[in-house]
Amino acid sequence: MSLLTLENVTLKFGGVTAVNNLSMSVxxxxxxxxxxxxxxxxxxxxxxxxxxxxxVRGSIAFDGHDLLKRxxxxxxxxxIARTFQNIELFERATVLQNLLVGRHRHRKTTLVEEMFFIGRTREQERQHRHAVEEVIDFLDLQAYRDKMIAGLPYGVRKVVELARALATKxxxxxxxxxxxxxxxxxxxxxxxxxxxxxxxxxxxxxxxxxxxxxxxxxxxxxxxxxxxxxxxxxxxxxxxxxxxxxxxxxxxxxxxxxxxxxxxxx
Amino acid sequence: MRFHFKTSYDQDIRLFPDWWNFSLYALLLVLLLVMPWLIDDFYLGEMTNVLIWAVAGLGLMILTGQTGLVSLGHSAFMALGCYLTVNFMDTGMPFLLAFVLAGVVTGVVGAIVAIPALKLHGVYLSIFTLALAILADDIIVILDHWTGGVNGIYAPEIWIFGFEINRWAMPASWYYLALGTALFVTLIYRNLLRAPLGRAFAAVRDSEISAQAMGVDVARTKTLAFGFSCAFAGMGGALMGLFAGAFNNETFNFLLAIQLLMMIIIGGLGFIHGAFLGAIVIAFLPQLLAIGTDTLGINSVPGLETGVFGMILIAFILFEPMGLYGRWLKIRTWLELFPFARRDMFRRQKTYLKTERLR
Amino acid sequence: MDVLQLLLSGLANGCVYGLVALGFVLIYKATEAVNFAQGDFMMLGAYVMVGLVNPEFLGLNFWVAVPLALLILGALGYLLDLTVIRFMFGQSQTSVVILTIALGYVIRFAAGLIWGHEPVNLHSPLALGDVRMGGVVLSLADIAVIVVTLLMTLFLFQFFQRTKLGLAMQAASQNQMAAYYMGIPVRRVQGAVWALAGVVACVAGILYASKGTLAISAGFIGIKAFAAAVIGGFGSLPGALMGGIIVGVIEPFAARYLPTGYSQIAPYALLILVLVFRPHGLFAQVRVKKV
Known part of the structure; x- marks a missing residue:
């Protein structure tokens, strides 16, 4: 079954055609x-x-949703989660915080709940942390959990970026x-x-x-x-x-x- | 050296990670609560000043330290909070309600003002906000029916549940009002930081592009950052104006906004502690300089305070960009690791600036 | 005639804003830094001139003092880079902004200490005569301001487009590391830019002081010049001049036709409108981050 479908997609930057009438399906x-x-x-x-x-032309659909409308x-x-060619991590945050940002799409709390840390907020934080810990275990990042990104070597950053993408489930x-x-x-x-x-x-x-x-x-x-x-x-x-x-x-x-x-x- | 074993996720979620940390802050709170019995009225007034600056500073810190948006115009929102409080009180509203409502309204106005500024980056945003601050000065004069214009307003009497808050008759009452506000703002700030919104702030600060790729709505996050920031700044401004006793457009001149920004940088950008440390510097520097000139036997030098303040800031940006709190963190780490700390542990990485301007 | 008079006096004021804005753009173009102290540089240039020319200080001949003042400000700009700005190399734009704001505080403090806080008048030969053309009266200083500003812009524009140093400055701003690899002495180039910005500020200062009274707070003109630079689009020299002239011309017209109280708002209201609708100025350069 096709999950992602691109049909006749064309993209131009000024006069340059960067992608020309591309169709593919994953x-x-x-x-x-x-x-x-x-x-x-x-x-x-x-x-x-x-x-x-x-x-400029063509359509992109993911699981029946028209992506171009998003x-x-x-x-x-x-x-859909992604990593970047030239690592784009949150430099002035720890590995753990980076991964928790990956959980952003799963949050259910309202602004007022978060302001006063009431209602579902605490339980939600526990769940986020639990999900993130699973990813940390999977990718062996335990040693770096509380380290700042700014000081990490390149190879580790690459793994952290993968982990952050996985944290979005x-x-x-x-x-x-x-x-x-x-x-x-x-x-x-x-x-x-x-x-x-x-x-x-x-x-x-x-x-x-x-x-x-x-x-x-x-x-x-x-x-x-x-x-x-x-x-x-x-x-x-x-x-x-x-x-x-x-x-x-x-x-x-x-x-x-x-x-x-x-x-x-x- | 203290070891720190974590046994539950809650240790990272709750306000204080362990008993030791909790006791330290509890001790600090007790010290703050008994302060009126420890120091004389003059210094109690200065402490009140510190707390008021800290409230406004926490407001700017949310925007600049957490979300990475540099505002040079927070004096406008401080003014708005102050004039709103007074005008609400004029309608017969009790102080506490007027004060909180003014904060909320200032926050909403701040969020609305932020919407056209969402696309502005770096220096452009700073200029936009600076222009707002300068405009606010003129608008206060134009709206003299509500603001008293250049003649200003005398602060009304403040009553909280039948208890009068009066700076002269009872300095401690003002001190507790400022302390309560500072604690309230700090608590909300801390809560936001440990909730998804606080992480979204940091995500927007460090990389807007990957924040979006993680599902963070950058426009919404920036608007909320502006909202909270302006709400706190408005409360700080209200306290500042009322504490001064009388205020006009000059009280909330754009230089106030610049001073506020300098203050949080000296304290340490991105740290709650930074706002308080910066406030201590800004409130006690004049006293320190007065003592200095007195002992040297010189007459007061006009502009000395701002001049010295500028020099301190330059020194911090050059030698300790993380501010006072950043320096303290380094000292603490050094002490905890003693004698194993290495000299190059905190060396800054060499960076090269690359333009984002493409032709 | 009334309109023409307003236009011309606005033009002269606008040229001073434009000159200070040129200083901003110069440093921005070459180092990607924004110098919030440029207005205070101008004030300092004016006061150095006062110190050299006015009888209560050194009392030198005006035309002897001009090159001296330019030299002093150029040297100060270079020294500033050498002692402070250079250590900010590679740091974020905003830390440089905050640094230069602080620098402005220090410059104002130092100038107040040296020359006092009382307003002074520069003994300038430009301040004396008026020129009448039809019903329009222009002071000699106004004419000098307009002529010098145009020449200065032309010179700087040519400098950036044609000379090796100018091109090196542009390269150094766009990618410091690549510029290094190409053999451009990035640090020395930056020093040269700050020196040049000092000279431009001094020119603006001399002209400003010739037009009227000088006070320590003159440095705040930098904010209007900043508005001018943004309106014109940061990074464009002719744009800076145009922005300066727009702000300068709006002011007298607003003062004439708007009710009092509203007239000071005009330049900043325009600035906000430009930022909202044409965020990168009227002479924009595109900003896109690549991933």
Whole structure:
């Protein structure tokens, strides 16, 4: 069943067409990757789903809801969470506070209840904390719980951002380059986590990633983008072998080389 | 060195994490309550002043320290709170009701004023609010039917449940009024901080974009921050005007707003303690300087207070941007870790400024 | 004729605002910092001039004193950067704003200490003559203000567009780290900007003092100049001048045609309107954060 559907989406910045007539659909329960060279429009697709950008044409639907009718801050309440390419954490707050912000969409208290800390507020805080602790356990962040973000190393920040997205209890998780800047071991961890997020939590994952090693290990389907348009779609192996993809990445010379190696002419 | 084991989530949720912490603040409260018996009337008046500044400072702190919006115009809202209180009292309303209602109305006005300013960032917002403060000065003169214009208003008598609050006849009564207000405001401030709204404030301060991605409505959060901030500032302003005995447009000049901002920076941005520490500095600095010039045998120097205040602020921004409370936190950590604290533990990371201006 | 007279005197006032606004924009363009003390710099420049020229102080010849005063203010601007502003390198914009507000307090205090709090008049040759054209009377000082301001704007505009230092200043503001990598001595460039801002402030101060009485509170003109800079759009030199002229011209007209009490409101009301409807001024630069 298709959870997220983009149909004929086009986005322009001034005269530049960043995304050109793109259609794609992510099924419930799968891990889907967007790949492509720098500037292909991958993050732009994310930013459209998060509603930071509005396409000039086309439609985006999530689980039957028209996303284009929502404000950016209403998107998470549908069950969509995301991370950012250049980590966007709340720097002057602790890890715990960052994750608790992730629970924002689940709050039920009114302003007056929060002002005087009466009614459901205290019980709600306990529940939020409980949910957040589950995420902390899942991602092994116990040691950093009360640390300020400003002092954390890059790799940990990356995990905290993933944790914050998970704290929202999403149905769809958008990961913007989850492995960029991570060491080999950290990338390995990320791979297990993405697997577990899908298997144990049943969360659908849409990610942008350059590391084809990671993509081919965790993804069910891959869509290759170049210059804002779809190049190829299919299983990781199919997309990697697709001539148009190889051309976009390595240029035409490379394609004839691979072809020659196979003893064929293009 | 005190170890801190947490055994329940409630320890992070309730007002005081443990008994030790609770006892410290209980002791402080007792000390504040018996203050009128410990110090003479003059210093009790100064303490009242400290608490009044702290109330207004907590108002600005919510906006600037928690939500990251720098206002140079809070004098306008202090004025509004003060004139509203007096005008409500003129209709025969009892003081306490007029005072709280004035705070609420000021908050609502502040929230409405914030709406056109929602898109303004950084310095632009500061200029917008500064313009409001300057306008407020002129508007007070124009609306002289309600405000008394440049001639000002003499503070009316204040009665709370048949008990007169009078600065001259009974200084302690004013002190307790200010203390009660400060405690009330502090409690609401603390409650907000441990509730979702307080975290939304911090989220908006640190990254609007990812706050939205977490479902925080940035416009609503900023409007609420303005509302609470202006409500507290209005209550602070009402106390300030009434305590002074007489006030006019000059009392709530835009320089007051700038002083208020400087005060919370010296105290420590983003900390409740910061508002109180800053208020102590602003209230006692004139006394300290007077004692200083007296002992040196010089006549009073005009503008000395503001000059020295400016220099103190420059020193803080250069050497301790976290303010007095930030410095105390460092000292405390150093003591707790003694002798294991490292020198570079608090070193600031080198940062480079990048423009958000794109062509 | 009445309208023309109002327009011209407004223009002269507006040029002073414009000059102070130029100082704001100069520093903003080059360092991304906003100098709230620019008005107090102007006041300081005027008082330095008074100290050099007026008989009760040094009593120098006016034309000898002008380059001296410019030099002193330039040096002060550079020293200020060297001793204070430089340590703010890379800090957020708002901390620099607050720092410069505090700096304004200190400058006003120091000036009051040195020159006293009584208003003074600068002995300026510009303050003497009037020029009559038809029914319009313009003082020599007004004409000097307009001419000097136009020349100054033209010079600064060319400086930023054409010279190597000017381009380096722009680069340094937009991305400090990248500018470093490109071999631009970012710190020294910033020092040069503050010196230049000091000189511009001094020019404004001399002209301001030639037009009328000078007091310590003259520094608060900075707020009106600030409004001017915002109305024109921060970051644009011609915009700053235009903003200054708009504010300057509105004032006499408001004073003439609006009831008393309402006239002072006009520039700030305009400022608020501009901020609400054209938040980045009439000569805007777009602000978008990329994620």
């Amino acid at each position: 099924n419930e329960g799968e891990v889907f990757a967007l790949v492509g060279p720098n500037g292909a429009g991958k993050s732009t697709v994310f930013n459209m789903i998060s509603r930071f950008y509005t396409p 404000k950016p801050s209403q998107v998470p309440s549908l069950g 999403p149905r769809l998780l958008l990961l913007d380059e989850p492995a960029s800047g991570l060491s080999v071991e950290e990338t390995q961890d990320m791979r297990w986590w993405i697997d577990d997020i899908r298997r144990q939590m049943g969360i659908t994952v849409l990610m942008v990633e350059h590391d084809m090693g990671l993509v081919s290990k965790v993804c069910d389907r891959v869509l290759a983008l170049a210059d804002g348009a779809k190049l190829a779609e299919g299983s990781p192996a199919e997309v990697q072998a697709h001539p148009a993809v190889i051309e976009a990445y390595l240029g035409t010379a490379a394609i004839s080389k691979t072809a020659n190696a196979k003893g064929e002419r293009v």
